[in-house]
Amino acid sequence: MIVILGGGYAGLSALSENSNAILVDRKSYFTLTPWLIDFVCGIRNETEVKAKYPKVIKGEVSKIDYKEKRVIVGETEIKFDKLIVSLGHHQNLPRLKGAKEFAHKIETFEDAVNLKSKIETSKNIVIIGGGATGVEIAGNLRGKNVTLVQRRDRLLPTMSTASSERARTLLEENGVKLLLGTEALEVKKNSVVTSNGEIKSEVTVFAGGLKGPSIVEDFGHTNKNHRMIVDKNLRSIDYRDVFGAGDCATFSNEDIPMSAEVAISAGKIAMRNALGEENTFIPRRTATILRVNNFFFGDFGNSYIEGDMAKIMRGLAYVQSLVLPARGVNV
Ligand SMILES: Cc1cc2nc3c(=O)[nH]c(=O)nc-3n(C[C@H](O)[C@H](O)[C@H](O)COP(=O)(O)OP(=O)(O)OC[C@H]3O[C@@H](n4cnc5c(N)ncnc54)[C@H](O)[C@@H]3O)c2cc1C
Structure with missing residues (x-):
């Protein structure tokens, strides 16, 4: 039996390759x-944000017991012959003092509901982190006093300077x-302490750094961001029957980009390899396009693009992810 842990882009994509597999997730719906x-x-x-799973436990x-080949899900034990770990990532809140207690994150639909209702009744919003998530939130809020705190001297440091x-x-x-x-140094109930002074904040959003799930730290090799290390076929370097896909x-020698598009192709390859093939995974990210105030811009390969062209590319890059749950429903 092939068991898939995590029904995000990678896990659902793996399931779409083999509908006999078991998919486990903590929630009963897929999140776009x-x-x-x-x-x-x-x-x-x-x-538009939630979709039905074709099937899920x-x-x-x-707990993942790699030696005994079993996983503990709630009160139940599930045995596996092959395992695909696709548990995604978290914002690394404990990294910043007070963030766990007083900052919001945005990873799940519940996070989004909480954040939306808090923002609706607040005026002063502080966003920590100037990557894609921080920029898109800051750029799409209306009628608020928004401050964005970024440790680096430019926004979107992994993208082009344009x-x-x-x-x-x-x-x-x-x-x-x-x-x-x-640098944000501490999040307090109503403020954020930074290297340039303290800022009033009714809602603080932490988008300042990601880490892999703590459950994968329990075994073998992980990188500095707690992501499990896999070989070129997405097989765990520690366990032959275990594969890792997605965020x-x-x-070990190159970071696999964290993106929906990359996770979808990884899920497929991991499942094919779990079924006995030996495919090499080559991560490809077609485009990284952001929307700020209905203006689309970003990187397409090595080029900067904006306007209608960028809007089309954002659409194309996500076509796969949009059809994924629908395909699943028909499995
Ligand atoms: C706000 C936001 C905006 C983003 N925007 C973009 C974008 O525009 N373009 C893009 O390409 N990427 C974007 N991303 C990144 C993209 O979402 C991820 O790269 C992608 O989801 C990775 O897929 P995954 O399958 O690895 O993980 P996920 O999609 O995160 O799925 C992991 C699954 O594991 C489940 N899970 C985790 N732990 C457990 C547990 N212990 N027990 C049971 N279930 C568990 C979770 O419920 C989840 O369903 C965005 C991410 C966020 C948070």
Whole structure:
């Protein structure tokens, strides 16, 4: 029996290759994470962000026993012959003092609902982190005092400098106060302490760094961000019958990008290899496109693009992810 842990992009994609596998997730629906920020900012509604699983065992995975080949899900034990670990990632809140207690994150639909209702009744919002998530939230909130705190001296540090510059001008045009080269040191109930002073905050959003699930730390090799190490075929370097796909897994010598598109192709390869094939996984990310105030821009391969072209590319990059749950329903 092949067991898939985690029904995100990678897990659902793995299931679409082999409908006999068992899929386990803590929730009973699939989340279209790229639309969570749109939901928070009132651009999309709940039905666009959640989709039905074709089948799922609902429960919290609390232990993976690689030697005995079993996983503990709630009170139940599930045996496996092959295992695909696709448990995603978390924002690394414990990294920043007070963040766990006082900051919001945005990973799940519940996070998005909480954040949306808190933002609706608040004026002063502080976003920690100037990556894609931080920029999109800051850039799409209306009628608020938004401050974005970014440790590096530019936004979107993993993207082209043209994208960074565009993000900066768009956020400034939207009235976002940018604190670049500023480190968040502590989150308090009503403020954020930074290397440049303390800022009043009714809602603090932490988008400042990701880590893999703590459950994969219990075995063998992980990288500095707690992602499990896999070989070129996505097989765990510690256990032959275990594969890793999506955000929770990476190579030892090269980071696998964290994206829906990459997770979908990894899920397929992991399942084919679990079924006995030997396919090499080559991560490909077609485009990284952001939307700020209905303006689309970002990187397409090595080029910067914006406007209608970027809007089309964002659509194309997500076509696969949009059809994924629907395909699943028909399995
Ligand atoms: C707000 C936001 C916006 C994003 N925007 C984009 C974007 O525009 N484009 C893009 O390409 N990527 C985007 N991403 C990144 C993208 O969502 C991830 O790269 C992708 O979801 C990775 O897929 P995955 O299958 O590895 O993990 P996930 O999709 O995170 O799935 C992991 C699954 O594991 C389950 N799980 C975790 N732990 C347990 C447990 N212990 N027990 C049971 N179940 C468990 C979770 O419920 C979840 O369903 C965004 C992410 C976020 C949070």
